[in-house]
Amino acid sequence: MPGDKIHIFDTTLRDGEQVPGCKLVSSEKIALALKLEELGVDIIEAGFPISSPGDFASVTEISKLITKATVCALSRAVQKDIEAAGEAIKFAKRPRIHTGIGTSDSHIKAKFNATQDEILERAIQAVKWAKKYTDDIEFYAEDAGRTENGYLARVIEAVIKAGATVVNIPDTTGYCLPHQYGEKIAYLINNVPNIDKAIISCHCHNDLGLATANSIAGVIAGARQIECTINGLGERAGNTSLEEVVMVIKQHKELGLHTDINATLLNPMSRLVSDTMRMPVQPNKAIVGSNAFSHSSGIHQDGFLKDTSTYEIIAPEEVGADSSKIVLTARSGRSALAHRFQKLNYQFDRNDIDVLYEHFTQLADSKKEVDDNDLAHMALSHQQKTLATA
Known part of the structure; x- marks a missing residue:
């Protein structure tokens, strides 16, 4: 059903690029935009045109080249x-302007030295200005996570009346707990009379490690767009991770939600972004980390070798990752050792494995990981001893 689709709004090229050291040149931005469209994202936030001539030029060129996704510019x-x-977006086949203003007391008083009524008028005016360029206007209520719900509802109702088609409810500081963020979305659905005329969007930051959880809570409550980045790149601790929310939705079919993302491209896209933006992915990162499909504990390895579903809820090929790995460490057991010897074409019976395992544990205690060369030496030594005693 169309209402059950979650629109994926990728802001890797805008919010992700704000990470120190991740600045992109125009050609890199364009190349990543084309790959994001191939991945299946619905909206590409291409940049912040007023920020620099280079960003203006990048957004303009991306607008000319993208044919399926909406191209969005921030203001x-x-x-x-x-x-x-x-x-900057005048050449886009599906142009969107993303404009907004802070709505929390902290922003209104400290940042703008204004009143709630003044901010409300500025929000309405911004949408009216944007309407001159496109009918697709997204309004962000910055720091909505810490904005009082009654005032937030007033702002959202007013900007929808002015012409906003998407209303973005950012947890700008990553402050909300999942139930609080979900309740905020539900409050807007129940208290903004014209909310049916706009899509509610989740834009969550990861300051407390809750960006993915909050975004999922938001869509469960009724939001239908998630703003995210490849590898969770973004200001401070990062943004919602695209690969995480996509796979949560894909795995939890009981939610009745879906995206148009081609999940088999997630790992290749992750590597491309990591290489292009010069930002390594932490090994234990969900879905795309190098250890996401690695098993080193003997208990886990034994269960995995009997049935992969005992310790893997996602098959690596489903997200374009390399095959699962059995990593031999001091915590590994006999079944993993036997499996690796078999992979190396050594045929050892149970008695052989028992003998080899003693040597293996001694070696494993002295190094972090036992590799195939170690196993080959171990196997040769064992075979020579066996022949000598025959």
């Missing part, structure tokens, strides 16, 4: 920002 609730965004 503040400032007329010159919106004019630059509108100009």
Whole structure:
């Protein structure tokens, strides 16, 4: 059903690029945008055009080349920002302007030295300016996670009335707990009279490690767009990880939700972004980390070798990863050792494995990982001893 689709809004090229050391040149941005479209993302936030001539040029070129995805440009609730965004996306087949302003008391008082009513008027005006360039306007209520729900509902109702087609509810500081974020989305659905005229979007940050959980809580509550990045790149501790939310939705069919992402491209896309943006992926990263499908504990290895589903809920090929790995360490057991010898074409019976295992544990205690060369030496030594005693 169309209502059950979760639109994937990728902001790797905008929020992800704000990570220190991850700045992209125009050609890199364009190459990644084309791959994001191939991946199946619905919206590509291509950049923040007013921020620099280079970003303006990148958004413009991406707008010319992307044929299926919506191309989105970010702006503040400032007329010159919106004019630059509108100009940059004028060639896009599906253009969107993403404009907004902070709505929490912290932002209103400390950042803008304004009142709630003044911020409300600025929000409405921003949407009206954006309407001159496109009918697809997304409004972000920055720091919505810490905004009082009653005022947030007033702002959202007003910007939808002014023409916003998507309303973004950012947990800008990663402050919310999942139940709080879900309740905020539910509150808007139940208290904004015209909410049916817009898509609610989740934009969650990972300051407390809850970005994915909060985004999923948001869509369970009724949001239908998730803003995310490849590898969870983003300001400070990062954004919601695209690969994580996509696979949560794919695995939990009981949610009745789906995306258009081609999951088999997730690992190749992760590696491309990591290489291009010069930002390594932590080994234990869900879905795309190098250890995501590795098993080193003897108990886990034994269960996995009997039935992969005992310790893997996702097959590596499903997300474009290399095959699962049995890593031999001091925690490994006999079944894993026998499996690796078999892979190396050594035919040892149970008695052989018992003898070899004693040597294996001694070696494993002295190094982090026992590799195939170690096993080959071990096998040769064992065979020579066996022949000598025959």
